[in-house]
Amino acid sequence: MKFVEKMKCLFHYYPKNASFSSFFNSFTTHQLTTLTAFPQDPQILLITLCSNGQLKEALIEMAAQGLEMKFEGYDMLLNACIKRRAFREGQRVHAHMIKSRYLPPLYLRNRLIIFYGKCDRLRDARNVLDEMPEKNVVSWTAMISAYSQRGSASQALDLFVQMLRSVTEPNEFTFATVLSSCTGTFGFELGRQIHSLIIKRTLDTHIFVGSSLLDMYAKAGRIHEAREVFESLPERDVVSCTAIISGYAQLGLDAEALELFRRLNLEGMTSNYVTNASVLTALSGLAALDLGKQVHNHVLRCNLPFCVVLQNSLIDMYSKCGNLIYSRRVFDSMPERTVISWNAMLVGYSKHGMGREVVELYELMRNENKIKPDSVTVLGVLSGCSHGGMEDVGLKIFDEMVNGKDGVEPDIEHYGCIVDLLGRAGRVEEAFEFIKKMPFEPTAALWGSLLGACRVHSNIDVGEFVGRRLLEIEPENAGNYVILSNLYASAGRWEDVRMVRDLMMKKAVKKDPGRSWIELDQTLHSFHASDRSHPRRQEVFAKLKELSIKLKEAGYVPDLSCVLHDVDEEQKERILLGHSEKLALTFGLISTSDRTPLRVIKNLRICVDCHNFAKFVSKIYLREVCLRDKNRFHHISKGICSCGDYW
């Protein structure tokens, strides 16, 4: 009894504006259990019930206490509801306050905002804020945070601006929160102004504010500014390090992300699952399978919590490194999956041209009926049907989507998949009609996909129309000129071939430099066209010469139409032989033992000649070649490619 008396005394003197829950959390479970064994002060009973997680009983007690309910009781109840995200229960507590005409102090109103925010009830949270006779920095920040975490960036920014006009000054919590909503053109402009404000208050080296700031710059594509903020931080922690690594990775600066990850590890950075998920994104981009496996091992060894996000990253990494068996193994082992897990697996099959597996998995997803498909799901399925030669299934799924069966709103990308699908199947005219009837303005990418189909199926009428249209709306894209010129060449229209080439020279079209690479023993060997920088370049070029002769004897004919430079044939052949994917492939041949499969990655689409070259290599040297280009995987074996020569 002594203990109970002592506690009652403590309650009495406990400061009224302080959190009661924190006071009570300092008691051990044993002490709390002891308490329940004694005749109760109603207030103590309520507190004990909340601490034991007996929310239902606590609500009954609240009803019984009626007008006697006090600050401490409400505080405990709300605290329990926030912890458990118990919306209905919390709502009853709020209703009880109103019914008893209890006027909650500022602190409790703030707790209500936090409670509603965590339960996704933004409208309710906002009502509490709007009805407050006075607000402090916590009230504003809690509401801004609620908006920002629910993805309502513009509302978060609006409220922040409103706060600046009020008497309350933002603090480091507010800045760290609001910066995470500074995305898009407008958000970024405001973010810059906030940055100046932060500098004025010498808050720019605050670790929370700083990481939020650097993340904002990175997401706006300003990686140098992000790096500057990162370097100016007086101390670093796992979040700021992860923010900068993921900044690089998300911009496709995979090598830089990896480099930084390695350096920070050497400096003693502790990584967590977010860091590892981010570095896996970079490794996916690089197709660095050995390094990816290393991260996987590391995660297992360190007993990092194996959360869905990390597993999703692993699925994606293995699939982008060409190892779908491993992807599926991770997928199958997951106790819980999100829509992203399904999407990553579906997109994996799709990029490998495995249409049947895509459709099977999609059916499994729908039969399980646990996770709802989203826009990316359908995109993966449609493109999987297209790449996997399952036109009818794809069209059926698209129809269902348009009729609202999936609950997914079709957008221009989905229409693009159908254009691709029809074009691939040789139904070029139909694809053309489909575009004309779309409820969207066709994009350059969409016309581009139709132009590709026109070339493969030699449809000069549609192709000429589409090609000229494309040169108008996207004159800087070299790829369009190449395809149109190929199309004219296939029809023997040499005048037009010359015209397209001249036009291309005149418009000074810059082409993305092609790059290919191959991973050997955890090292990436990268090549660009006619690259002479690799330490083993002489061996590579010697082998390439040998290959050229050997392959020609076997029937390989260089496709000179892939070279648009106005040079003689001999030189064209030399240019063609210097393509980066041929260099990487040749390097793989001389650096690995017989029959080892070769995995080559190219940053752009593979050219027709290199594709053909790889097919001959696979046949003559009995090698399996797995080639990842910008669009998809090519599994080449015994002279045959999984893409069916259409990509």
Add this chain to the structure above:
DNA sequence: GTAGGGTTAG
């Protein structure tokens, strides 16, 4: 009491 980084697609 309020705070920063993450996974698919493009």
